[in-house]
Amino acid sequence: MYRQLIYPVLQSVDPERTHELVLRLLQGFERAPLLRKLLGKLFVVDDPRLGVEVWGMHFANPLGIAAGLDKNGVAVETWGALGFGHVEVGTVTPRPQPGNPRPRLYRLPADQALINRLGFPGHGAVAVHDQLQRHAGSRLVVGVNIGANKASVEAGRANEDYVRALEQLYAVADYITINISSPNTLRLRDLQGCVALEALVQQVVARRDTMSVRKPILVKIAPDLAPAELDDILHVSTAHAIDGLIATNTTVARPPTLRSRYRRESGGLSGVPLRERATDILRYVYGSTGGALPIIAVGGVFDAADVFARLAAGAALVQVYTGFVYGGPGLARRLLRGVLRLMDAQGLTSIAEIRGLSCGASSSVLV
Numbered sequence: 525m526y527r528q529l530i531y532p533v534l535q536s537v538d539p540e541r542t543h544e545l546v547l548r549l550l551q552g553f554e555r556a557p558l559l560r561k562l563l564g565k566l567f568v569v570d571d572p573r574l575g576v577e578v579w580g581m582h583f584a585n586p587l588g589i590a591a592g593l594d595k596n597g598v599a600v601e602t603w604g605a606l607g608f609g610h611v612e613v614g615t616v617t618p619r620p621q622p623g624n625p626r627p628r629l630y631r632l633p634a635d636q637a638l639i640n641r642l643g644f645p646g647h648g649a650v651a652v653h654d655q656l657q658r659h660a661g662s663r664l665v666v667g668v669n670i671g672a673n674k675a676s677v678e679a680g681r682a683n684e685d686y687v688r689a690l691e692q693l694y695a696v697a698d699y700i701t702i703n704i705s706s707p708n709t710l711r712l713r714d715l716q717g718c719v720a721l722e723a724l725v726q727q728v729v730a731r732r733d734t735m736s737v738r739k740p741i742l743v744k745i746a747p748d749l750a751p752a753e754l755d756d757i758l759h760v761s762t763a764h765a766i767d768g769l770i771a772t773n774t775t776v777a778r779p780p781t782l783r784s785r786y787r788r789e790s791g792g793l794s795g796v797p798l799r800e801r802a803t804d805i806l807r808y809v810y811g812s813t814g815g816a817l818p819i820i821a822v823g824g825v826f827d828a829a830d831v832f833a834r835l836a837a838g839a840a841l842v843q844v845y846t847g848f849v850y851g852g853p854g855l856a857r858r859l860l861r862g863v864l865r866l867m868d869a870q871g872l873t874s875i876a877e878i879r880g881l882s883c884g885a886s887s888s889v890l891v
């Protein structure tokens with residue numbers, strides 16, 4: 525129904541306006557527990573075979589909402605009612621900021637893709653903290669993805685912002701993601717370089733280590749990194765006991781296969797055209813770490829076979845953004861039922877059994 529009736533209507537509206545309308549609708553469910561319960565009855569696939577244990581936490585299933593969809597954490601409980609096992613709120617910056625000028629979000633339907641150059645618009649860490657505090661005790665795992673304000677990056681003071689954001693949001697997060705891979709804040713990706721990353725990770729981890737409860741810290745990486753750059757990130761991550769990686773963010777590459785009229789817009793490309801590259805990066809990281817570092821796979825996940833393939837390539841969890849935009853509210857149900865069918869067909873009884881099934885190293889494909 526979503527693809528035949530609702531999506532065509534939504535598609536006729538400006539993409540960012542649509543995004544705001546949908547979030548407002550989901551936020552409405554946040555204040556209506558009975559309606560949310562009804563949503564849960566429609567969309568939650570409740571099956572213990574889907575459960576995942578990572579970082580000492582229980583996820584009801586491996587599927588989560590990727591950062592950027594609910595930047596300010598306004599619909600956390602509703603994501604659970606739509607069947608997701610976790611949501612990553614953010615990117616949250618310490619201070620509120622407007623982001624880049626509009627238009628800054630484009631649909632590429634012929635390519636099942638999006639291009640965005642939002643540049644971390646958001647309410648800021650204090651507002652997001654207050655918003656998330658209302659959900660303390662949620663069944664859903666809530667990660668918080670943190671970033672630096674544009675002005676701080678320009679002033680060469682990004683690290684202070686990450687530490688500040690961690691301090692402000694730690695209490696309301698189940699895990700924290702350091703986002704250094706957005707292409708839409710000038711010079712942010714420079715933080716992925718070995719020396720810069722080492723200093724950043726050291727400061728963030730040191731601050732975390734002063735907290736009374738230890739929560740996992742993850743690093744989210746770009747798909748546009750060469751093997752040597754990935755090796756540097758893995759080295760720093762291991763040296764500072766980073767708990768996991770998220771692979772990947774959007775790409776600045778523009779595959780020649782793109783057909784949509786907005787393909788030349790600047791920003792990060794997401795969706796189907798990112799699928800292969802994101803999977804190659806996942807395989808490379810999984811192969812290089814011998815599976816020791818939990819990885820959240822994201823990028824071009826649209827169907828159950830994609831979810832299964834990412835888990836088989838070594839992912840501990842899988843996230844979606846663009847797939848949700850094109851697939852609508854029934855996405856988690858469709859994907860998780862499909863994963864269960866694939867598990868049945870192969871005689872598998874848990875998600876853990878899928879992990880790494882097809883982990884042939886593919887470093888050769890990364891150039």
Ligand SMILES: Cc1cc2nc3c(=O)[nH]c(=O)nc-3n(C[C@H](O)[C@H](O)[C@H](O)COP(=O)(O)O)c2cc1C
Pocket residue numbers: 590591592593595614615629638640642644669703706744772773774793794795796798822823824825843844845846847
């Ligand atoms: C409109 C939009 C906004 C995004 N904002 C963020 C963000 O704030 N922080 C972040 O780490 N990733 C952000 N992302 C990247 C997604 O989390 C994800 O890594 C990427 O889109 C690839 O997944 P997909 O192909 O399922 O969309 C954004 C993506 C889109 C399309």
